[in-house]
Amino acid sequence: MKTQVAIIGAGPSGLLLGQLLHRCGIDNVILERQTPQYVLGRIRAGVLEHGLVNLMREAGVSAHMDEHGLEHDGFTLAFQGRCHRVDMKALTGKSVLVYGQTEVTRDLMAARQASGAPVYYEAADVQPHGFLDGKPRVTFTHQGKPMTLECDYIAGCDGFHGVSRKSVPQERIRHFERVYPFGWLGLLSDTPPIEDELVYVNNPRGFALCSMRSPTRSRYYLQCSLAEQVQDWSDDRFWTELATRLPEDIAGKLVTGPSIEKSIAPLRSFVAEPMKFGNLFLVGDAAHIVPPTGAKGLNLASSDVYTLYHALRGALLDGRADLLERYSEICLRRVWKAERFSWWMTTLLHTFDDDPFGRRIQRAEQDYYTSTRAGLTTIAENYVGLPYEAVI
Numbered sequence: 001m002k003t004q005v006a007i008i009g010a011g012p013s014g015l016l017l018g019q020l021l022h023r024c025g026i027d028n029v030i031l032e033r034q035t036p037q038y039v040l041g042r043i044r045a046g047v048l049e050h051g052l053v054n055l056m057r058e059a060g061v062s063a064h065m066d067e068h069g070l071e072h073d074g075f076t077l078a079f080q081g082r083c084h085r086v087d088m089k090a091l092t093g094k095s096v097l098v099y100g101q102t103e104v105t106r107d108l109m110a111a112r113q114a115s116g117a118p119v120y121y122e123a124a125d126v127q128p129h130g131f132l133d134g135k136p137r138v139t140f141t142h143q144g145k146p147m148t149l150e151c152d153y154i155a156g157c158d159g160f161h162g163v164s165r166k167s168v169p170q171e172r173i174r175h176f177e178r179v180y181p182f183g184w185l186g187l188l189s190d191t192p193p194i195e196d197e198l199v200y201v202n203n204p205r206g207f208a209l210c211s212m213r214s215p216t217r218s219r220y221y222l223q224c225s226l227a228e229q230v231q232d233w234s235d236d237r238f239w240t241e242l243a244t245r246l247p248e249d250i251a252g253k254l255v256t257g258p259s260i261e262k263s264i265a266p267l268r269s270f271v272a273e274p275m276k277f278g279n280l281f282l283v284g285d286a287a288h289i290v291p292p293t294g295a296k297g298l299n300l301a302s303s304d305v306y307t308l309y310h311a312l313r314g315a316l317l318d319g320r321a322d323l324l325e326r327y328s329e330i331c332l333r334r335v336w337k338a339e340r341f342s343w344w345m346t347t348l349l350h351t352f353d354d355d356p357f358g359r360r361i362q363r364a365e366q367d368y369y370t371s372t373r374a375g376l377t378t379i380a381e382n383y384v385g386l387p388y389e390a391v392i
Ligand code: APR
Pocket: 008, 009, 010, 011, 012, 013, 014, 031, 032, 033, 034, 039, 044, 045, 101, 123, 126, 157, 158, 159, 160, 161, 162, 163, 164, 283, 284, 285, 286, 297, 298, 299, 301
């Protein structure tokens, strides 16, 4: 088998890159180790920056998103007994679109199937080779049959636990990491959202987030200890703790109901440098992880895809191989700004133990950033998404 671009992973990164490349005539094959149902079963964040919205439209997969996505002009920060609305539209002229990652993935999967471009689900033992000696290829097993995919380039879109980053010789890659001393307990319910916009809460008992998927489906999160087990959290216990952490006037609007999903996720900041190794390019979660507080995971993957898509077009259609050499430099400039914002939002809104000085600094940060136009604008422009760097 031969293709121009071998894509490992059929999450949002791999599917979006595959769709964009297919539409401009660049052959690509996607290799995914799980089933489509398994991939769609993952519950992830659902706030799309305008850059991702535009990319979905450029990829021709935005019809359902444009019909069902919820445009949000602002969100609320609640702490120290006060609520502050961050008016993104007034401060930056931009908004975000609330639309679940599951829906993004479903839309991209449907487009892939409609295009007839090849995707191998349940591809086992996927392994990139030869990306450092100019002979890139990917081996895998499909339906018990060993396969070899010859290619010009390999896009490692296989997430944090994927094979691509782990295939890079250790001496060629650096990891930067911060693990947070708490997790997020998430609950999905078919109940109406508590407010029209998202509400982020810092309470002495811990962080809480009120989000949504649609006017009838809500997503809530509670900061929890890493020792917690999801089976120890009944729906009633969750709803009671959530109501306790929310400002009273907001808690009074809470509509509870049976959970349709509950899970605990750890929080981590992680970046691998560089993101290019010969003909192998790390994309999205394969290269970096952010704590979900800033809703940047999917959006950072999208800006990597944008950069790689344009660099591959340059190399394969316009004779500009130099653009690929700049992939890592361009991506990492935006990655680290999103890492900073996600880290900062996490430190601003979570409760840390045994750190009296840190708690006073946190309160000063909360006061300063919500009491000046400059502070609110800083939050707003990072939340709506910093500009994508042109690939020229
Ligand atoms: N071989 C083939 N596929 C693999 C392998 C492998 N060895 N390892 C992982 N995969 C697949 C996973 O099954 C998954 O479907 O790669 C895909 C990676 O998808 P994601 O983890 O969703 O990463 P990405 O596409 O970069 O999307 C980033 O997803 O995890 C969230 O918060 C993150 O919102 C962000 C988004």
